Amino acid sequence: MNVEWDQWYFLNIGIMLPSIAAFFYVLPYGYTSIDYYIFVPLALLPVVKRLVPKYTSPYVYNVAGIIVLLIILATLLNIYGFFTGIPLLSGIYIPLNSVTFFTFEMDIVLVSIVEGSLARRPNQAVGAMVGTFALLLEYVAATLVTSYQYYPNVSSALSAQMTAIGFSPMTPFLLSFYVADMLEAFAIYGLFIHGGLSPVSVLGTSISIPFPLNSISGPVDLLLLGTLMASVIFMVVRYYVGGESDYEVRLQELFLSLTIGSIAAIAVIVIMNLSGYAGFQFTLLMFFVLALIMATLITSRRRHPKPTGRENNT
Amino acid sequence: MIRKSGYALLSLAVLSLMESIFLGLQYFIVFSLIFLITVCSDIIIFNITRAGNxxxxxxxxxxxxxxxxxxxxxxxxxxxxxxxxxxxxxxxxxxxxxxxxxxxxxxxxxxxxxxxxxxxxxxxxxxxxxxxxxxxxxxxxxxxxxxxxxxxxxxxxxxxxxxPSLSELSGLRSDLISNIRFTSGIHRSRNIGQGYNFFGIRPYTISDDFRYVAWSRFGVSDGEDLQIKQMEEERQLDVYLAFDYSYGVNLGYGSVRMFDRIVINVINAGYSVLKNHDGVGFIVFNGQNDYFLKATRSDESIRKLENLVAEINPSGTFDLFRSVRRISEMVKKTPLVILITPLAYSEKLELPHASLITLGSRLTVFLLEPSAFIDISQGGSSGAMLKKGAILRKKAELKAISSILNRLGLYSYVSSEDDLFRRIMAEYQYGKILR
Structure with missing residues (x-):
């Protein structure tokens, strides 16, 4: 089977659909929080990578990363006055605030989406999708968390506290992002310290904190659910056509893994729900994940072939 | 064995599961869980089925x-x-x-x-x-x-x-061209007076053997003078072709290998020397092993060399002055010795005092420059430029070393792969004349 590169790109874009959907969902909320002087040059890196000579293209991202880190270092040194009086170095400065770091994160997401869409190996596309989607999910949560019933109280309290400790005023979107992060952190705290049952005292009030998106839903849910399902289908097709000649074996193993994955996941969720009254969901899930990872690692130990006793084979 | 990409994907799957749980997004929890179990079961199924068998x-x-x-x-x-x-x-x-x-x-x-x-x-x-x-x-x-x-x-x-391939051994062929090319007219000797080949005539002196009087030339200048026929003897010369067979000659690509070309040129030269009824022997410096194949006037030594090079590969290092000392220990009488080396590690060359280089026979060192064995087409234009620069530097270095060796009393030339055979034969011809 001959699969052209453009068909692979098409499949990669299919795999990246959840990330693309989440990115374009977040962008209208977050575009005011982006520093375009930083965003645009970094967003053009995939183009630069493909324009430079072939033997230098693998180093484009490394060089860009080093430059960004050097600029941050120079900015820090400038803040503490190390470069005072040195003509060029004293002019290097980028604002080290939430907007800059949101911009960097959106750059990472955009570049990962582009590289994932143009990836030659299916694993690169899948990895890029899972990674970027996990990153974007926090920003999706930021857009949804504004409908949380205590949001006005929490956001105003948080904003006041952050201003008090010296942070510059934030954009509403980034404030909602920090609220979502804070709710997540308190939910984790409540889970680990109080077993997920006890209410947690937040900023002087007594509020029971659930995981942010556990109780909030929005129109994006259906979109993300649909794109995740489509992405799984594209993944299967991409893994199937991305091989060399062992299509039959590949297909058998792929469907076996996927079937086991689906059945086991449903079973785990059912067991979690059944054990919900005892508050052991998280513990059970973690034990299951640990057992799964251990089984994977134990079966993957390097084999040392033993002598077979057949003279003509050694 | 799990690849790095496998570990990366496993980590991402676990991280996305944690993230989805902590955010509480139900369907992403389901997706992450299915994804994690699918990845793990793919690895486990593969390990217990195909990999194990x-x-x-x-x-x-x-x-x-x-x-x-x-x-x-x-x-x-x-x-x-x-x-x-x-x-x-x-x-x-x-x-x-x-x-x-x-x-x-x-x-x-x-x-x-x-x-x-x-x-x-x-x-x-x-x-x-x-x-x-x-x-x-x-x-x-x-x-x-x-x-x-x-x-x-x-x-x-x-x-x-x-x-070695028969097709590359042009010296082995008995066609006229190969004989004319390199051995025609070099049957010379300075040992005039005996032998079977006519050399010329000169005026008779009292100590001359009367049997060699050229009676046909009697009285050609003053009517009663005698001329004597001079004969020359065909003296045989032993030629030793020594060469570096260390890692330094393991240079080249595809079918263009330095060690291969040295051996082919040496064997071809050996056959040409044999055709001129001289003896040919070989010395191979292969790391710490020095192989000495005694000069013979048959192709026995060449056959031995062909077998030897099929048994060994270039290895070890080469020390020019140690090799010169070994040559002086190994060869007897006063043969003509030609040594071929690229001097790959010339920066480690330690020059001894001229008085320490003692060799009874004439030794000529050919410093083989490496340009023919470096594939300039690989590595793009900048790679080609770097390679060309390195080649030019190496050539200049070899020329400098050559002039130093000449001053120390070792005849030395920088040679390329193209002209190595011609240079060996020219040196042989010159060595014959000096006899």
Whole structure:
């Protein structure tokens, strides 16, 4: 089977659909929080990578990363006055605030989406999708968390506290992002310290904190659910056509893994729900994940072939 | 064995599961869980099925003869049998040196049912002389998601000894051109007075043997003068062709290898010397082993050299002045000695005092510059520029060393691969004249 590169790109874009959907969902909320002087040059890196000579293209991202880190270092040194009086170095400065770091994160997401869409190996596309989607999910949560019933109280309290400790005023979107992060952190705290049952005292009030998106839903849910399902289908097709000649074996193993994955996941969720009254969901899930990872690692130990006793084979 | 990409994907799957739980997004929890279990089950299924059974693959290699000639192809047959209880799909390849040109399927992908065998034929053509391993055979298999790799090496390797190609040994041919080219008119000797070849005439002196009076020239100048016929003797000369066979000559690509070209040129020169009825011997500096093949006036020494170079590969380091000392210890009488080396590690050259270089015979050192053995077409334009720069620097360095050697009393020239044979023969011719 001959699969052209453009068909692979098409499949990669299919795999990246959840990330693309989440990115374009977040962008209208977050575009005011982006520093375009930083965003645009970094967003053009995939183009630069493909324009430079072939033997230098693998180093484009490394060089860009080093430059960004050097600029941050120079900015820090400038803040503490190390470069005072040195003509060029004293002019290097980028604002080290939430907007800059949101911009960097959106750059990472955009570049990962582009590289994932143009990836030659299916694993690169899948990895890029899972990674970027996990990153974007926090920003999706930021857009949804504004409908949380205590949001006005929490956001105003948080904003006041952050201003008090010296942070510059934030954009509403980034404030909602920090609220979502804070709710997540308190939910984790409540889970680990109080077993997920006890209410947690937040900023002087007594509020029971659930995981942010556990109780909030929005129109994006259906979109993300649909794109995740489509992405799984594209993944299967991409893994199937991305091989060399062992299509039959590949297909058998792929469907076996996927079937086991689906059945086991449903079973785990059912067991979690059944054990919900005892508050052991998280513990059970973690034990299951640990057992799964251990089984994977134990079966993957390097084999040392033993002598077979057949003279003509050694 | 899980690949780095496998570990990365596993980590991402676990992280996305944690993230989805902590955010509380229900359907992403389900997706992450399915994804994690799918990735893990893909690896586990692969490990307990295909990977675990790869060691039950049985492979046998058949080759007609372990002695081969350069440039002549020889067949190799691989028989692969699946002794496991399940159908196995795997890739295989036979580990081969880059001197071989391969035609056929020395690598590929196989799906073999239990108990079935496959016979695979391919053909190897060696582009260089020496001793090479064919094998071991490596079989490997990947899971559907290409997250892990199982590899099994079947430690079965065969040795092939490759001797020089007949087609390259132009000196071996008895055609007229090769004789005229390099040996015509060099039957010279300074030992005038005996022998069978007429050299010329000179006026008679009282001590001359009366039997050599040229009566046909009696009285040509003043009517009663006598002329004597001068004869010359064809004296035979022993020529030793010594060469560096260390790692330094292991330079080149494809069928263009420095050690190979040195040996071919040396053997061709040896045959040409033999045709001129002189003796030829060889000295091979192969790391710490110095091989001395005594000069003979038959092709015996050349045959020995051909066998020797099929048995050894370039190894060790080369020390010019140690080699010169070894030559003076090994050769007897006063032969003509020609030493060929690229002086690959010339920066380590330690020059001794001129008085320490004592050699009874005439020694000429050819410093072989490496330009012909470096593939400039690889590595792009900047790579080519770097290589050209390095070659020019090496040439300049060899020229400087050559002038120093000349001052120390060792005749030395910088030679390229193209003119090495002509230079050897020119030096031989000059050495004959000086006799």
């Amino acid at each position: 790869l060691e039950h693959i049985w492979i046998q290699r058949k080759m007609q003869d372990k002695y081969q000639m350069k440039g002549r192809g020889f067949p190799v047959q691989l028989t692969i049998r699946n002794d496991s209880g399940r159908t196995l799909a795997f890739h295989y390849y036979d580990t081969l040196s880059d001197v071989f040109t391969i035609t056929g399927e020395s690598e590929g992908y196989l799906v073999i049912k239990p108990g079935e065998s496959r016979v695979i034929n391919y053909r190897l053509v060696s582009g260089a002389i020496g001793r090479y391993l064919v094998g071991p055979v490596v079989i490997y298999s990947e899971d559907a998601m290409k997250l892990c790799l199982a590899q099994y090496v079947i430690e079965r390797a065969d040795e092939v000894r490759v001797s």
